[in-house]
Amino acid sequence: MDNNELRKQFGTDEDIKVLMKHNSLVKAKYNLTLVQNRVFELLLYKFQKEKEGILSCEIHRDELRSLIGKEKDKTIKGISDLLESLRVKEILIAEKIKGKDKYKWHRFGLINGSIYDEDTDTFTIKATEEIYALIQNYYDKREGHTPINLIVKLGMNNYYAQRLYDLLRVWSGTKKVINYKVEELKELLQIEQKYNLYGDFKRRVILPAVNELNNTGYFEIDFKENKIGRKVDSIDFLVKDLDKRKYFTKDIKVVNEISSSLLLGECAISVDDNIVEHKNKIVDKPVNEIFIPDEEVFTKGTLRSFKKDFKGIDFENEYMERAFDDAVMITLDRDDVETIKASSYKFFKGTLENKIDEYKLEEQKDLKHKEEMAMNW
Structure with a gap:
């Protein structure tokens, strides 16, 4: 994606758009395309600004067009189809059962639907109620939340980099070494049936994602593979997060x-x-x-x-x-x-x-x- 176009539409690095993402969403299981995830992240940001139980937001078609690469997908039909794909796509959100090492798994569509207005060339997007509740009540001391810099994230050209951004940022404020089991990463990305060979997973997922994150200039990331026998069991991500975690300080004007x-x-x-x-x-x-x-x-x-x-x-x-x-x-x-x-x-x-x-x-x-x-x- 053209970062200059993105910054023209959404602001500069100094005019930061921050999504406060509930950690239940960060750790949720779902699988999207790059463009689907860009739109979903923007919708979460829009929903977060809608107060008083308004489970929808309005977006002009041009704002959505700026997130889409192919011209044929920027049409009214193309964007409508994209939003419909988010309605039927599922997200699995874990809720820990109190006092037990087990979870309840909630399954929802990413959005609840959309309406297109020909007169204003705008889309009204209906939020899934449970996701809206998490976005509105992100300040959950039990689960916590992660600040997402949308200008950085929407500018990425790799879906796995977008997801790894969240999964590393959720810990980068407290840890320099962040460990994930290989199988856990596959489950979170919902690619358990793909890349049975670790070498393929590393080549198709880990390396491109780490390279993309490093190229943003906001991270310095390396990783180390941990083996059990001859099999890579987990990955240590050595993370230096160069972005701010506290975007709104006492110096705010x-x-x-x-x-x-x-x-x-x-x-x-x-x-x-x-x-x-x-x-x-x-x-x-x-x-x-x-x-x-x-x-x-x-x-x-x-x-x-x-x-x-x-x-x-x-x-x-x-x-x-x-x-x-x-x-x-x-x-x-x-x-x-x-x-x-x-x-x-x-x-x-x-x-x-x-x-x-x-x-x-x-x-x-x-x-x-x-x-x-x-x-x-």
């Missing part, structure tokens, strides 16, 4: 987390406890000179109207720029034109106003999510 087009009222920060409190009082910031992401999409007349209609919006903010890009794309595609003329401007204006509202809510959710992360470290 809350005002910088909010767009320059929004002002935060009555904000208080307790740096000792990493607690951020605020009242959701958000107003548009007036700007003297409006920034226009792309003037060439307008005619002289529609450019003038745009400057008047949206003079209070700061399009240098990444969320407002996304709103602008979405509205332009929808308008140009609908009318099959290369510039927004007077005949298209009314539709463009209404679309952009809706997108601005949508992305302001998205920004609020992102901010709230980061504040919750800060409170739970």
Whole structure:
């Protein structure tokens, strides 16, 4: 996957998107393709930001397209088929029986379904209730959770590297040497019937995954094979995790987390406890000179109207720029034109106003999510 495209869509290394993954999900058994897993991880992140029992999230098709390699799979049908494959795919989640060395195994679909809206070109994804509960209640002291840097993980081009990322990160905060039985790894990846020869498993799974993780620049990993007789029984992963585990520290600057087009009222920060409190009082910031992401999409007349209609919006903010890009794309595609003329401007204006509202809510959710992360470290 093109990391530049990924960072344009989801942010930079400094604008980290963190999924707090319940360790029951980290240690779950499932088998996906690279693209299926990218989409599943993004959905978990989206579900985590949806509060008050809302078991769904909305995603624009372009956001999903950016995770998919083949052009034929980026179509409405291609993405719909991909989401359907996540609905029928199973995940096995272990629940330890109290006082016993045995487990209950829960079997669910990865998602509960999806709806496509032709008018907005968006998908509404329904969450599996049990997975949603784990994502919402990740701060489980008994099981624990693992911070997942989505910019790093979604940029990987190897599915086994994505899974090994989780399986090593779950321990890398406390251990330098992380041991897994070969059979345990196969069970977690659900490839028990593949690679009967350890040499094939090493060549097809372990080596490519370790190389991919090392190439991210966030890990230094080596491994040592432990034999019983002539058979490799387990693997010691020697891990140096170079990424942060604490993304939200006492140095967090809350005002910088909010767009320059929004002002935060009555904000208080307790740096000792990493607690951020605020009242959701958000107003548009007036700007003297409006920034226009792309003037060439307008005619002289529609450019003038745009400057008047949206003079209070700061399009240098990444969320407002996304709103602008979405509205332009929808308008140009609908009318099959290369510039927004007077005949298209009314539709463009209404679309952009809706997108601005949508992305302001998205920004609020992102901010709230980061504040919750800060409170739970």
